[in-house]
Amino acid sequence: MATQTESRKHRVEEFVVQSEPFYVPITDEVEIFEAAYRQKVPVLLKGPTGTGKTRFVEYMAWKLGQPLTVAKPEAKRAADAPNGSIPLVTVACHEDMTASDLVGRYLLDAQGTRWIDGPLTKAVKVGGICYLDEVVEARKDTTVIIHPLTDHRRILTIDKLGEVVEAADAFLLVVSYNPGYQNALKDLKHSTRQRFVALEFDFPDQEREARIIAHESGVDDESAAMLAKLGEKIRNLREHGLEEAASTRVLIYAGRLIEEGVAPRRACQVSVTWGITDDPQIQRSLDEVVSSIFP
Amino acid sequence: MTQDPERPAKPTRVGESDLEHLPPAVLEKFRRARGALKNRLAEETLDQWAAQGVAIARKTVRSWEAAAEYFDASPEVQRQLPSGQFLRWARTGASLCDDSPSLAVAYFRASPGAVLRLRPRYIDDWATIGRSLYRGTWKSSALSCRLFESAPQMLESISFEEFGQFGTFLEVLSRRSYDAAGECLAQSLELLPKLGGDTSSFIALARAQTETSWREVKALFDSASASLPNLTPQHRGPLLSLARRLVNTRGANPGNALSDGAAALNAIPADQRGQLLQLADSLAAAAPAAAPEFLRSAPSVLERVTFPQLQEWQAEGAALGRDNPDAATAFFRMESARSEEILDALSSGIELSRVSDILRMYCRALAAREIDIQASQQLVDKHIGWVEGDAPTTEGTTIYLPAVVNRYTSKDQNFLWFKVISTHQTGHIEFGSFDFDYERPSTMFSDIRPLLKAGRNRDPQQPLTEQRDTPRQLNPEPGEGGIETAFLTDMSRFFNRFSDNQLALDVFTVSEDTRLDARIMHEYRGIVKPYLLTQRNSIEQRPAIESLPARQALLEFMVRISLGQKDDLRAPREHADAARKVRRLVRMLRNSPLATVEDTAEVTIRIYALLEQIVNEDIPEDEFETIEHEDSQAEPQEGGLEDFDPESIAEQLAAGMQTDSENQNEQADGPEDDAGLQYQAPQEVDYRGEFKPELGQLLSQLKFDQMEGDGSGESMQPISAEQLQELMKSSAEMELEPSENGNENQQSDEMLQNLMKELARREPGNQNFSQGPISHVDEEGGPLQPTGRNSYVYDEWDFRANEYKPKWCLVHEKEMADGEPSFYQETLSNYASMVRRIRKQFELVVPEMYRKVKRLEDGEEHDLDALIEAVTDLRTGHTPDEKLFWRRNKTERSVAVAFLLDMSASTAEAIDEAKRGPDDWAAPDDPVEYMVWLRSRRAEGLRRSYKRIIDVEKEGIVLLVNALETLGDDYGIYGFSGYGRENVEFYVIKDIGERFSAMVPRRIDRIAPLHATRMGPAIRHTTAKLAAQEARSRFMFLISDGRPQDRGYSREGVEKEYAVHDTRMALVEARKEGVTPFCLTVDREGHDYLKTMMQDFSYEVLPDINLLPQRLPQLYRRLTT
Structure with a gap:
């Protein structure tokens, strides 16, 4: 993995994905997404944490020839995207996020006030992919905005301006959510869910996962294979005391630590075992699995 | 008894006429006795003797019986006593007769035996002891008589002094209960002679016990009879004195101390017994009640720790006992966490119960199945074919491990052992030992299996060629017609191909274990080190190849290769070539981590074919040679297999079967068959444990078929008892436990029953195992109506009918009564x-709950965002929103x-069941104890201790x-x-x-x-x-x-x-x-x-x-x- 030595600043419209994001398709999700994009059908990505949902969207943005823009709701300085290209706007949803964080609001300035578009509005206007990550976390009033955007109307109502924006053709709403949380309070309403086509994400098989780990962390193939095996073994314990299985992401972290010279068993302990459970008994069991796999 | 005043004998001659009114037997006995005594006694003495007899006879109506005994005993007694003593003896008897003729009868009757062993001067004392028990009642007289009668026997082995003590004890006890005294007396006859020098201390113990709690005496005798005779004198004394200490201790039972102590002593090595007693004794000084608990726990503790460690443990507990004796009791009863902690810290052994949760998860992670972990003994207790309570094994769904591992000196090593053995057993499940499919091709060989003919003709009438077999769920083999023999599993079908199934099973076991080891070490690189170490240790425990007869030597050779031994592998010179072939095959399994169980089967066939030709005869040690190193690099993967021609091997196996079925003794084409020794299965490799492929496949197939449902579309036929019986008969796996009475038929019947039960348990959907047709046992009656204000009716779901039973249940809602706060x-x-x-x-939840509610018309503070918006609205000419406040509000959480x-x-x-002995629940029979028990139970009801x-x-x-x-x-x-x-x-x-x-x-x-x-x-x-x-x-x-x-x-x-x-x-x-x-x-x-x-x-x-x-x-x- 190439490491950047210093941070670089981009204006939103100048930032494009430089190279193809690494993504290993599991089934036909790429084709489905392309079809959905062409047919303007919103997409819902379901799956446990660390299964590559965000990476998939990045990849699709690249694949569809889009430059990429990441905008946090707080940093809404995006100017219009450059001619022809359409940004991918990623919004990480959190529980205090309201509709106006998505749509936009007036700001005060020295002379008076200035309206600024929210990330969703921007994407609607310029026609890009707006990716709402962990959408269940957002406050319920956001659904009011999402609904008219995700059916045949494809409109965004901006109360404050008294405007209705029709979405550009290239606009697509993508949301993700993790149904694994054992939390009855946070679930998508059916009226919302049924406005999307859903792509299920799960962990890749051992061989693919090994490739991903090797690529992302830079470890040798053998270690990557062992990490992938560890991932699979730990996932066998879902429903047996583990609430969340080891994600590909933590395996990659372990790989990176190994690449840095940390002893493999220790690397797995700190990045995998301790990451996924606090129960000492289960930790011990996982440690035993780790020590069986790694010499 | 007071000495009778010396009465001068009547000078008058006593004649037979004095006895004539008595039953004739008396007179006859008198004559016979006088005849015997006439020449031995002076006339005067003889007269006195006779007069005494007549006096006795005349005392009461029934005293003639005493007189008869008197005459009977006299000649014998007289032989032992000088005249003076003899007459004194007679007078003593007469005076006993004054008390009770029965006493006199018993006295006289016992006398010939007793005087042999008594000094003459003790005779009176003896009588006194006996008489002391007599209190004029029938029961007392019976007891007293019995003591008299017991005297000759008892005095054979105990001193008169001890007899006296015993008499005193009996007297004390008899004041409480004649029955108890009588039972103790009966037991003493057996017990006391075995106690040697400890008799008097035992009697003292018994007497002390009588004085504190006489009800326990009987139990004391029981446990003493059961335990003391088995001890050596050097341990008996200390144990008795320990018990003596406990007599006055609350909560301690000397009887239990004896039996527990003896059991403990017998359970440990002889050289530790003395020390153990010393430890118990020193503990008793501080906390007497804890001492028996200590003894009881000692043997099991010694299984976990060494004796010096036990001493440390004892010292900890004793220290505890000085301040708080009750705590010490709990400590040694193994009911205190501290005790466990100390032992755990001291011992290097690991109990399965402590690590089973870890191992369960570990195995589940590895195999991706619902694996359970249990102690091997549990499987043995099911009596379905497994017999070793200490060997790791699996039946395909559960992994069975020894209850304790204490092989090494450190906990870590012992845990590693647990890990290695459970990984190996998991391997059977993970890498498909039980998924064997007869038809599935192997990965490395040209398959011989399709060429093999069904064998082990169970019906001699049936020609082999016409027999055909069909495993369950598989189509019959095409081509041949004839009878179908359905096999329960593919594994059974496979083993059916061999005439010697024990040999086939052994070869298969070694091959499969080899494959698994290779696979495990390939898949789990981290475990390779402990695994190799375990293999090396296993090699050290193998028997010497040279000590075995040829066929077994080759199998041992195979085991060693499978364990990775490279050097110094010996084989009979004559069979060196076969050995090399065996080695090549085993190495193929070792070097091909992706081999399947079908490869194992193919290897098994080839090695079996080799070994079958080797006569199992003793070979002198110098006929062995070391099989030289082969360059493992040069070892071809598939090469060298031209040695194994599938056709000829198939023919060979068929021929073996033929000879087998035709005539046990007739020779096959091999030039030298049947000259060998009886073939013995090789010694088990301990970390690999027991492997029962047929049973495992049978049991796990059912389990997992069940899980997967009927998706396959192939209907599974129920298993019949006949099929199981067939399996048990033909399989080499079904081991019967060694039984003394040799009742193997019964045993195998039981096993069959157990196996049926086990199968039924695994196949809940299979009704063929239930006793009869499903009968509907629901109560009769229809829907119910609410009966009052607080009753409600609800439907109930009947999943068989797939519908609700309307208004089926009546719920009565009541308010719970009030108790204490x-x-x-x-x-x-x-x-x-x-x-x-x-x-x-x-409270961390609370902030979420009291979440800021924004945009309120009134609230705690201004909402900055809203305020800015309002100002902007004003500036842009909009009407600002009035909701400018926020407040923490509770309404969020609902x-x-x-x-x-x-x-x-x-x-x-x-x-914790263990904390409560079963006897706590059982009401005692004795009414007095029952009341005590009842009171304590009632008290418990108020303040429960558990x-x-x-x-x-x-x-x-x-x-x-x-x-x-x-x-x-x-x-x-x-x-x-x-x-x-x-x-x-x-x-x-x-x-x-x-x-x-x-x-x-x-x-x-x-x-x-x-x-x-x-x-x-x-x-x-x-x-x-x-x-x-x-x-x-x-x-x-x-x-x-x-x-x-x-x-x-x-x-x-x-x-x-x-x-x-x-x-x-x-x-x-x-x-x-x-x-x-x-x-x-x-x-x-x-x-x-x-x-x-x-x-x-x-x-x-x-x-x-x-x-x-x-x-x-x-x-x-x-x-x-």
């Missing part, structure tokens, strides 16, 4: 630190929850209530139980909507185990309550200790299923009403039915009930935030 208070103070912690956790508590009778179960499941449930509720009050959620607590469908009791401890009041703790106190568990209606009723709530989120927490069950809540054959399905349906209904159910159970068996019952609902099985108070609030928090 102390339980609530005590729980809170007992768990003070946890209460604080839970409160803190819940949760209503109902806790439904299982109050079934089973919750009365004590949490904890029941329900108590822990209650504690959990207390902690939760406490926490919920901080949170402000609306909650209700209900309990349910009942008996039968028309009587489901539903207790309200706190209704939803009811405010927490002082009554709630009081009601919690009254939660107690009642009857059965009909969950469905209780859930429905709770759902109805929750549905009436307006809260946004509604939850139902079901806390239970086991599966639902009630009278009529089941049907025969589908028993538990019915209740499980109804409960599930009730939960589904709840969900439809917008209630989220959650089930928390402490039933460790819970996973199996909960999987069905709670499918796609959340549930948790608590591994340890004691976690409940802690876990319940945690779960609640997680589920609702």
Whole structure:
């Protein structure tokens, strides 16, 4: 993995994905997404944490020839995207996020006030992919905005301006959510869910996962294979005391630590075992699995 | 007795006439005695003797019997005594006769024997001892007589002094109970002679016991008879003196101390016994009651630790005992955590129970299946073919491991051993030992299996060629016609191909283990090191190859290669070539990590073919040679296999079978068959344990077929008893336990029954195992009507009929009665630190709950965002929004929850059974003891010394209530139980909507185990309550200790299923009403039915009930935030 030595600043419209994001398709999700994009059908990505949902969207943005823009709701300085290209706007949803964080609001300035578009509005206007990550976390009033955007109307109502924006053709709403949380309070309403086509994400098989780990962390193939095996073994314990299985992401972290010279068993302990459970008994069991796999 | 005043004998001659009025036997005896004595006694003495006899005879109506005995005994007695003593003896008897003729009878009758062993001067004392027992009653006289009669025998081995002590003891005891005295006397005859020098201390012990608690004396004798004779004198004395110390100790039982002590001593090596007694003795000085507990625990403790470590443990306990003797008792009874801790720290051994949870998860992770871990003995106890209680093994679904591992000197090493053996057993499951498919091609060989003919002709009438076999679920082999023999498993079909199934099984076992080891070391690189070490250690324990006859030597050679031995491999020179071939085949398995069980089978066939040709004869040691190193690089993968021509091997096996079935003794084409010794299976490789492929496949197939459902479309035929019997007869795996009476038929019948049961257990859907057709045992009757204001009717789901039974259950809602508030208070103070912690956790929830509500017209503070907006609106000319404030508001959280508590009778179960001896429950027979027992039970009712499941449930509720009050959620607590469908009791401890009041703790106190568990209606009723709530989120927490069950809540054959399905349906209904159910159970068996019952609902099985108070609030928090 190439490491950047210093941070670089981009204006939103100048930032494009430089190279193809690494993504290993599991089934036909790429084709489905392309079809959905062409047919303007919103997409819902379901799956446990660390299964590559965000990476998939990045990849699709690249694949569809889009430059990429990441905008946090707080940093809404995006100017219009450059001619022809359409940004991918990623919004990480959190529980205090309201509709106006998505749509936009007036700001005060020295002379008076200035309206600024929210990330969703921007994407609607310029026609890009707006990716709402962990959408269940957002406050319920956001659904009011999402609904008219995700059916045949494809409109965004901006109360404050008294405007209705029709979405550009290239606009697509993508949301993700993790149904694994054992939390009855946070679930998508059916009226919302049924406005999307859903792509299920799960962990890749051992061989693919090994490739991903090797690529992302830079470890040798053998270690990557062992990490992938560890991932699979730990996932066998879902429903047996583990609430969340080891994600590909933590395996990659372990790989990176190994690449840095940390002893493999220790690397797995700190990045995998301790990451996924606090129960000492289960930790011990996982440690035993780790020590069986790694010499 | 006072000495009779010396009476001068009557000078007058006593004649026979004086005796004439008596029964003629008396006279006859008199004549005979006088005849014998005439020449031995002076005339005067003789007269005195005769006169004494007549005097005795005349004393009372019945005293002639005494006289007769007197005459009878006299010649013998006289021989032993000088005249003076002789007459004195007679007078003593006469005076006994004054008391009771029966005493005199017994005295005279016992005299010939007794005087032989008594100094003459003791005769009077002897009589005195006997007489002292006599108190004029019939019982006392009987006892006294028996003591007289016992004297000759007893005096043979004990001194008169000891006899005296014994008499005194008996006298003391007889004041309490003649029966007890009589029994003790009877036992003493056996016991005392065996005690040697310790007799008097035992009698002293018995006497002391009598004085403190005479009821225990009989038990003391019982345990003494059982234990003391088996001890050497050097240990008996100290043990007796230990017991003596315990007599006056509260809570100690000397009798138990004797038997426990003796048992303990016999269970440990002789050279440690003396020391152990010293330890017990020194402990008794500090805490007497703890000493017997120490002795009792010692042998099991010594299995875990060495003797010096035991001493340390004892010292810890003794130190404890100086301050608090009761604590020491618990310490040595192994009931204190401290004791366990110390032992654990001292010992290097590891008990399975301590690591089974870790290993279970480990194995599940590896194999991706629901593997359970149990002690091997559990499998042996099922009596379905496994016999080794210490060997690791598996039947395809559960891994069985030894209960304790103490092979190495460090805990880490012992744990590694556990890990290695469980990894190997998991390998059987993970890498498909039991997935063997006869038809599936191997990966490395050209298959011989299709060429093999069915064999082991079970019916000699049937020509081999016409026999054909079909394993279950497989199509018959094409081509040949004839009888179909259905095999239960592919594995059975495979082994059927060999004439010597033991040899085939052994070869297969070694080959398969080789394959697994290779696979495991390939897949799990981290375990390679301990694995190789284990293999090396195993090699050291192998028997020398040279010591074995040829065929076994080659098999041993094979085992060693499979364990990785490279150098110094010896084989008979004559068979060096075969050895090289064996080596090549085994190495193929070792070097091909991706080999399958079918490859194992092919290797087995080839090696079997080689070994079959080798005569199992003794070979002199110098006929062995070392098989030289082969360059392993040059070893070809598939090369060299041209040695094995499939056709000819198939022919060879068939020929072997032919000869086998035709004539045991006739020679096959091999030039030198049958000259060898009986073939013996090789010594087991300990880390690989037992491997039973046929049984394993049989048992695991069923289990997993069941799991996968009927998707395959192939209908599975039920297994018949005949098929099983066939399997048992033909399989080399079915080992019978060595039995003394050689009753193997009965044993194998039992095993068959057990196996059928086991199979039925695994195949719940298969009704063919049940005793008869499914009978409907539901109560008769139809729908019910509510009977009062607080009763409600609910439907019940019948999963067989796939419909509801309308108005089937009647729920009676009652308010729980009031109890004491102390339980609530005590729980809170007992768990003070946890209460604080839970409160803190819940307080973390509170900020979320008191979330800022923005955009209010009035509130705590201005909302900056809203303010800015308002200003901008003003500037842009819009009307600003007036809602400029925010406030922390409680309305965000809107949760209503109902806790439904299982109050079934089973919750009365004590949490730690071990802490409660079974005898605590059994009422004693003795009325006096019964009263004592009853009193203590009643006292216990008030203040129970042990904890029941329900108590822990209650504690959990207390902690939760406490926490919920901080949170402000609306909650209700209900309990349910009942008996039968028309009587489901539903207790309200706190209704939803009811405010927490002082009554709630009081009601919690009254939660107690009642009857059965009909969950469905209780859930429905709770759902109805929750549905009436307006809260946004509604939850139902079901806390239970086991599966639902009630009278009529089941049907025969589908028993538990019915209740499980109804409960599930009730939960589904709840969900439809917008209630989220959650089930928390402490039933460790819970996973199996909960999987069905709670499918796609959340549930948790608590591994340890004691976690409940802690876990319940945690779960609640997680589920609702």
